[in-house]
Each structure stands twice: as C-alpha cells, then as structure tokens.
Amino acid sequence: MNESTSPTSPFEQVPLRTYAERAYLDYAMYVVLDRALPHVGDGLKPVQRRIIYAMSELGLSAASKHKKSARTVGDVIGKFHPHGDSACYEAMVLMAQPFSYRYPLVDGQGNFGSPDDPKSFAAMRYTESRLAPYARTLLAELGQGTTDWAPNFDGTLKEPKLLPARLPNLLLNGGQGIAVGMATDIPPHNLREVVAACVRLLEKKTASVAELCEHIQGPDFPTGGEIVTSRKDILAIYETGHGGVRQRAVWEREGEELIVTALPHQVSPAKVLEQIAAQMQAKKLPLVADLRDESDHEHPTRLVIVPRSNRVDVAALMDHLFATTDLEKSIRVNLNVIGNDGRPGVLNLKELLTEWLAFRRATVTRRLEFRLDQVVDRLHVLDGLLIAFLNIDEVIHIIRTEDEPKPVLMARFGLTGTQAEAILELKLRHLARLEEMKIRGEKDELDEERKRLEAVLGSPKKLTRLIRDELLEDAEKYGDERRSRLVRREAAQALKETDLVTAEPVTVVLSEQGWVRAAKGHEIKPEELNYRSGDAFMAAARGRSNQLACFLDSAGRSYSLPAHELPSARSLGEPLTGRFSPPSGAAFRTLAIGAPEDRVLVASDAGYGFVTRMENLYTRQKAGKQLLSVPAGADVLALAPVAESEEGVLVAATSAGYLLAFYLSELPELARGKGNKLINIPPKARKQGEKVAGAIAIAAGQDCLVWAGQRYLRLSWNDTENYWGERAQRGSKLPRGFQKVTRLTLAE
The missing domain is CATH 1.10.268.10 (Topoisomerase, domain 3)
Incomplete structure (x- = not known):
C-alpha cells in the first residue's frame, strides 16, 4: 500500500506497520501519563485527582454532611472521567480505606471493605462519603491561581491539570500502578519524617540521600508491623529508587497463647490463618494446637495461635511461620513517577524531594503573584x-x-x-x-x-x-507518630520437617517382602505383629518419630524417609518400592534409625565392613545412594548400632561357628566403601558356603546373643575374652551346638 491519498478517497492510506506502531505508542503514552503513574506534584493519578476535585465541587468538605457515593461517582464519570463506574468507585474506596492509605483522602460512611477482603465494600448506592480533613492540603490553594486548567473530555468544563499540594502526598500515601513497559510501587511514609527531610533539603541543597535518611527512617505502613530490612538496604533503596522492604507481623505472648497484633501491608488475616491451617491439616505443623481470629473494632488485628504445649519453642515457631506464611512479606519499591517535565522516570529520594520542592516553590510563587495582582x-x-x-x-x-x-x-x-x-x-x-x-x-x-x-x-x-x-504548620496539624517500627531481626528460617515433629518413641518394622510400618513406643514385639500371607518379620529398629529411618538393600544402597510419615503398625504397612526405586533384583534387608551423629556398623556377609555415621545414610534420592560395596555373590548384614564407648568391642561370627572379638577402634570410620576385613574365612571354607552370619558392637555392661536357629548363647562383655584376637583373624570355635550360627543380636 502506498503512502498516498487518493483524490477521490476521504481516507488516509498508511502502511499497517506504521499505523500499528503509531497506535501502540499513543496508547502506551496514554497509559503512562494519564492512567497508571502518579505525578510528583500532587502524588495522584488522573482518576484520583478528578474524584477529589469533583467532591470539592460538590461541596463535600470535611465539615459537610456525607453524600451518597453514587452521586460523587456520577459527577466524576459524567463530567471528568468517562470510564466505568465500578473502576471509579473502587479508586474512591481505596482512598477511604485506613488500612490501604496512610493518610486517607476520603471519609467513608458504610461498608468500605476490610483488611480480610479490601474489595468486599458495599455498592456505591449504599455508602456515603465526603473528603477527609487531610484532603484540604491538596485543595486549599486551588482557587488562588496556583494551577493550570484544561478542558474536560467534551470541552464543556475546565479541570485542574494538577492539584496544588501543600505536602509531598506522593511519599505520604505512596501508590501502585502498572503502565506499558514500566510500573511504580511507592510505599507510604510518615508525614513528620518527610517534612523534616524537606526542611533539611530547603536549608541545605547539597544534602545527600544519607543525610535525608536521618529523618526518613523508612516506609511507614498504615497497618503497622515491623520493618526488618537492614539500615544499609533501606539506604540503598533510597539511593537507587528501587529495591524491596521486608515487613513482619508484630506478636506478643499472653499466657500460653501467641497474639498477632499487626500484619504486613495489604496482608489478609484470613489468608494468614488459611496458610497456617493448611500446614496443620497436612500434618506439617504439629506444634500448633488451635487458631482463632478475635479481631474486632477495638482490636483490628488479633490473631490467636495456641501452641500444643508449654514446651514448644515459641520463638522458633514464629520464625517458621514468618518464613512460610504472609506473616512476613517482601514489599517491592520502585520510585517511578511523572516529573515536573512531564516525563516518567525512576528517582532517588533526593531527586524526588527536589522535584516536589521545585513544584511547591512554583505553586507558592504563583499564589503570591495572584494575590499581589488582586491587591x-x-x-x-x-x-x-x-x-x-x-x-x-x-x-x-x-x-x-x-x-x-x-x-x-x-x-x-x-x-x-x-x-x-x-x-x-x-x-x-x-x-x-x-x-x-x-x-x-x-x-x-x-x-x-x-x-x-x-x-x-x-x-x-x-x-x-x-x-x-x-510545611511545619501542616506537619503539626496532620502529622502523627510512626506506626511501623524499624527493628533489626535475623532472616526468618523455616524449621526442618524433623524439627516440627514431636519426638515420640517409635519402633520401625521391616518385613521380608519389603513392607514397612511404625509403632508408637519401644515396648512392641515386632515378631508378634500380623503380616501378609507369605510374609514375615525381617528387621526392626527403635528411635524417635522426628528422626529419619534408613534402609539398606542387598546391593548396598541406602534410602531414608521421615519416621513420622510411615504408616501405623495397626495396618500391614506399605511397600518400600512405592517410595523408592531400588536396582533390579535388589531387596531391602535391614534398617536403622537415629540422630545424624549416631554411629552404625555396616558390613557384608563376605566379611568386610566399616563404621559410619547415620547422616551418611541420609538421602533424598528415590533411587537411594551407594553406601556399601558388596562383593559378587555376597549380601548385606543387619545394621548394628555402635555405642560411644572407648572400650567398644566388635563381635563377628561365621555360619560355621567361628567367633572373633576385637576392639572397635581397629575398624576405620568411613562415609562409604567396601570397608576392612572383619573376620577371616579361608578360601576353601568360603567355597563350601561359609559366610559371616552377623557382626555387632557391644560396650562394657552389654551382652550379645549368638543364635543357632531358635537356640542362643549369651556372651557378656567379659566373656568375649575367650574369643579375643586381632581384626581379620579366623577367631575361635564356639561350643558344641552352635556350629551353625544364624545371627547375632544385642541382649535386651
């Protein structure tokens, strides 16, 4: 298509590319300048400015009676803002919500929403409104020649391009907006602090951002809460114009209950309770027994958290909730505004205050000149x-x-x-x-x-x-104390899953076919439990519900999962193959449970083994991890706990009735591998099928049981002297009747 106009056509012909580019840029500039971003002068977007001006024209000052909100919205969209009435009304409601605006511009009467659901406000035909006293700082000088006027959308009326703000409303109430290719997120601030910074900049034009931050400590949110961002990070935000502020809820202890009295900005109490309740239902927060919302008019925020017992570390519990719920929230800061030159840009704190003071100086000058002309x-x-x-x-x-x-x-x-x-x-x-x-x-x-x-x-x-x-006069009239405390806190850390579980005694039982279950207490007898047809007891281990249960398969690979996640022993359990993916042909042989620093003896029936810590058995991999190198044709032995003792003795016995005892210190402590030889089995005996039947560690005062089928021989720590030797020796022959050893266990 040619860029030409036909003499007979009333239409202009332009390439589609040119038209689309021009149309998009026009739309983008409209969104940036006339909808989404506030102006540095009065800190308002066009719709907010028009609402306030229309209310002043209706005579809805702070001293007048309230009028139906529908009347105000009708005037706004009919005279100045030809857009949807619901969007206009929502903008007006936002300026009336004390939990959204630090210094509300509208005084609402009726249901204007709640912190639980800011958009739960009543329809505009039910609510009434008027301007708040603070709005006078935007309107007091309007008729004094202080602003330029422009025709409204249909050219029948005039509206102010900007309101002559007596205070830097942009910083006081902040604002949020998403334009095309840019956005703004300005947090609210304390009026007295901002005025003090303005005065400092008036008296010293060369004042740095750091000097201005001596007055402006940080944002000041209407809902209170604690700002836990470091002083250094806050200073960096004000120096660059963008960053993030972390805000945390305020809580206190009343008896055994924890009371949350203030929440971060724009956080719903109902959502926080929902997040905590979800963790409780998923059994990931057993430290909490109950939740209640006792908020009312006297206590706008009062969330009650009841710990399960007085032994719960409430500081650690709250730290966990800060890390996993909206009780702590990061609030983005992006000081992107329309400057006095009509262009959008990200300003640091000094640039923003300098721009506003230039606007204020021009406004006061125009007001004085207008009055001088009248005089x-x-x-x-x-x-x-x-x-x-x-x-x-x-x-x-x-x-x-x-x-x-x-x-x-x-x-x-x-x-x-x-x-x-x-x-x-x-x-x-x-x-x-x-x-x-x-x-x-x-x-x-x-x-x-x-x-x-x-x-x-x-x-x-x-x-x-x-x-x-x-400025000082208005600060005295409208200023108040800071609501958001600035507190130095360490970063919140979520508790580990094992830390959240109560440490109850538990016995984990493994069957021959690889089914697992857990019983409360240590008194249970695993052999007497019911098993599936064709299945039987294989191994059991005693520990705590907040510890990891570790399993070892015949290929020497270890697996682990939290003990509290195991099914109850009242059932038949569940197969470990549903949780893990062992190698083809491998079967689960043994298990252990304990603290990460606890030690266990890992060995194969080929006669090799080593001592390792429980943490070396831990893994998150479904396929497990290789722990013990098992020789071809060999199998793993039962994992045996190793007590912390300087006189620990390792006892190993072969299936042919040979038993050897030696100091445990002769065996190395490894993280993984084949290990060292425990007891010697000659090649000829190995060919005849002799293998290690068991290996355990006993300390002074402990006894071990040498089993030969259903018969057993009790050996005390002193009795092992008869079988004493050095590691990797053949050992001594057991008495008659124990020539076919099946296993070794600790005596209870």
Whole structure:
C-alpha cells in the first residue's frame, strides 16, 4: 500500500506497520501519563485527582454532611472521567480505606471493605462519603491561581491539570500502578519524617540521600508491623529508587497463647490463618494446637495461635511461620513517577524531594503573584474611590447631568475605566463619611500586604522560609507518630520437617517382602505383629518419630524417609518400592534409625565392613545412594548400632561357628566403601558356603546373643575374652551346638 491519498478517497492510506506502531505508542503514552503513574506534584493519578476535585465541587468538605457515593461517582464519570463506574468507585474506596492509605483522602460512611477482603465494600448506592480533613492540603490553594486548567473530555468544563499540594502526598500515601513497559510501587511514609527531610533539603541543597535518611527512617505502613530490612538496604533503596522492604507481623505472648497484633501491608488475616491451617491439616505443623481470629473494632488485628504445649519453642515457631506464611512479606519499591517535565522516570529520594520542592516553590510563587495582582487591582480601585469621596458633590452632579458620565469622570479626575466603573457602581449608603474612613483603613492594610508580598517574591530566602513555615504548620496539624517500627531481626528460617515433629518413641518394622510400618513406643514385639500371607518379620529398629529411618538393600544402597510419615503398625504397612526405586533384583534387608551423629556398623556377609555415621545414610534420592560395596555373590548384614564407648568391642561370627572379638577402634570410620576385613574365612571354607552370619558392637555392661536357629548363647562383655584376637583373624570355635550360627543380636 502506498503512502498516498487518493483524490477521490476521504481516507488516509498508511502502511499497517506504521499505523500499528503509531497506535501502540499513543496508547502506551496514554497509559503512562494519564492512567497508571502518579505525578510528583500532587502524588495522584488522573482518576484520583478528578474524584477529589469533583467532591470539592460538590461541596463535600470535611465539615459537610456525607453524600451518597453514587452521586460523587456520577459527577466524576459524567463530567471528568468517562470510564466505568465500578473502576471509579473502587479508586474512591481505596482512598477511604485506613488500612490501604496512610493518610486517607476520603471519609467513608458504610461498608468500605476490610483488611480480610479490601474489595468486599458495599455498592456505591449504599455508602456515603465526603473528603477527609487531610484532603484540604491538596485543595486549599486551588482557587488562588496556583494551577493550570484544561478542558474536560467534551470541552464543556475546565479541570485542574494538577492539584496544588501543600505536602509531598506522593511519599505520604505512596501508590501502585502498572503502565506499558514500566510500573511504580511507592510505599507510604510518615508525614513528620518527610517534612523534616524537606526542611533539611530547603536549608541545605547539597544534602545527600544519607543525610535525608536521618529523618526518613523508612516506609511507614498504615497497618503497622515491623520493618526488618537492614539500615544499609533501606539506604540503598533510597539511593537507587528501587529495591524491596521486608515487613513482619508484630506478636506478643499472653499466657500460653501467641497474639498477632499487626500484619504486613495489604496482608489478609484470613489468608494468614488459611496458610497456617493448611500446614496443620497436612500434618506439617504439629506444634500448633488451635487458631482463632478475635479481631474486632477495638482490636483490628488479633490473631490467636495456641501452641500444643508449654514446651514448644515459641520463638522458633514464629520464625517458621514468618518464613512460610504472609506473616512476613517482601514489599517491592520502585520510585517511578511523572516529573515536573512531564516525563516518567525512576528517582532517588533526593531527586524526588527536589522535584516536589521545585513544584511547591512554583505553586507558592504563583499564589503570591495572584494575590499581589488582586491587591494591586484593589488598591487601584480604592484610589479612584478616594478621589470620588474628596469630590463627592461634583461627582454626583456629573452623574445626574451627563448622559455618559463615565468618560466625563475619567476626563475630569484622570481616572481609569476600572476606577470610573467602580465609582458608578457605588451604592448611596456607601457615600457616608464612615465609608471613607473604611476605604482609607483598607488601603493602608493592602499597602502593607503589597509590601510583604513584593518582599517575599523579591527574596528567594524569604520565599524558602515561607515554604518551610507552611510545611511545619501542616506537619503539626496532620502529622502523627510512626506506626511501623524499624527493628533489626535475623532472616526468618523455616524449621526442618524433623524439627516440627514431636519426638515420640517409635519402633520401625521391616518385613521380608519389603513392607514397612511404625509403632508408637519401644515396648512392641515386632515378631508378634500380623503380616501378609507369605510374609514375615525381617528387621526392626527403635528411635524417635522426628528422626529419619534408613534402609539398606542387598546391593548396598541406602534410602531414608521421615519416621513420622510411615504408616501405623495397626495396618500391614506399605511397600518400600512405592517410595523408592531400588536396582533390579535388589531387596531391602535391614534398617536403622537415629540422630545424624549416631554411629552404625555396616558390613557384608563376605566379611568386610566399616563404621559410619547415620547422616551418611541420609538421602533424598528415590533411587537411594551407594553406601556399601558388596562383593559378587555376597549380601548385606543387619545394621548394628555402635555405642560411644572407648572400650567398644566388635563381635563377628561365621555360619560355621567361628567367633572373633576385637576392639572397635581397629575398624576405620568411613562415609562409604567396601570397608576392612572383619573376620577371616579361608578360601576353601568360603567355597563350601561359609559366610559371616552377623557382626555387632557391644560396650562394657552389654551382652550379645549368638543364635543357632531358635537356640542362643549369651556372651557378656567379659566373656568375649575367650574369643579375643586381632581384626581379620579366623577367631575361635564356639561350643558344641552352635556350629551353625544364624545371627547375632544385642541382649535386651
């Protein structure tokens, strides 16, 4: 398509690429400048500015009666903002919510939402509204020549381009917006702190961001809470104009209960309770027994968390909740605003305050100049009135006798048209002698005011002092104490899953076919449990419910899972193959449970083994990890706990009835591998099928049982002297009847 216009066509023909690019850029600029981003001057978006102006035009000041919100919304969309009424009403509601705005601009009456659901407000036909007292800082100087005016959307009315804000509302109430290719996230701040920083910058233009941050400690959110971001990070945010602030809930202890009294900004109490309850239902938070929401008008936020017992570490519990719920939240900061030059940009704190002070200086200058023009005009009129009073009789005579008295008065007394018009509009009652005295008194007052105005306008220092005094006056009138405390806290850490589980005694039972279950307590007898048809007891281990149960298969691979996740011993259990993926042909042989620092003896029936810590058996891999190198044709032995003892003795026995005892210190402690030889089996005996039947570690005072089928021989720690030797020796023959050893166990 050519870029030309046909003589007979009323349409302009342009390439689609050009048209689409131009249309998109026009739309993008509209969204950026006229919808999404606030202006540095009054800190408002167009819809907010129009709502406030429309309410002021309706006479809805803070001293007036409330009016239906539908009336306000109708005026806004009918006169200034031709968009949807629901979006307009939502913008007005936001400015009325004390939990959304630090200094609300609208005073609402009725249901304007709640922290649980800010959008649960009633329809606009039910609610009433008026401007809040703070809104006067935006409107007080509106009719004093302080702002430019522009036609509304249909050209029938005028609306202000900006409101003459007396305070930096942009920082005080903050704002959020998403434009095209950019966004803004400005947190609210404390009025007194911001004014103090403005005064510091007025007095010292070269003040750095760090110096300004001596006054502005950080954001100040309407819901309170604690700001736990470090001072260094907050300073970096204000120096760059972007970053993130972490805010944390405030809690206290009442008896055995934990009471949350303040939440981070824009966090719903109902959502927090839902998040905690979800962990409780998933059995991932057994430390909490109950939750309640006791919030009311006297206590806007009061969430009650009841620990399961008085032994619960409440500080660790709350730290876990901070890390896993919205009780701690990161709030993004992006100081992206429309500057005085009409262009959007990210400003640091000093640039933002400098821009606003330039806007304020221009506004005050325009206000003073407007007032000076009024004073000069009025003095000009008063000069003419005084001439008339000094020549009252002649003035009356001219008015009575002349058809056109105005030019005659101008010629006779040297008056201007404005003065002559003012004389002609005088009422007879104003011709009294007393009126002349009033005019002279008014003229003297206006002369003094004119001199003051000219002095201020002619002196930058006096103008700066005036701006400073007005800021301090408004800070005294509308300022309040900081709500969000700045506290140094360590980063919240979620508790480990094992830390959240109560440490109850538990016995884990493994069957021959690889089915597992857990019974509460250590008194249970695993051999007496019911098993599936064709299945039987294989191994058992005693430990705590907050520990990991570790399993070893015939290939020497270890697997682990939390003991509290195992099915109850009242059932037949579940197959470990549903949790793990062992190599083809491998079967689960043994298990152990204990703390990470506990030690166990790992060995194969080929006669090799080593001591290792329980943490070396831990793994998150479904396929497990290789722990023991098992020789071809060999199998793993039962994992045996190793007590911390300097006189620990390792006892190993072969299936042919040979038993060897030696100091455990002769065996190395490894993380994985084949290990060292425990007891010697000659090659000829190995060919005949002899293998290691068992290996255990006993300490002083412990006994071991040597089993030969259903018979057993009890050996005390002292009895092992009869079988004493060095590691890897053949050992000594057991008594008659124990020539076919099947296993070794510790005596209970």
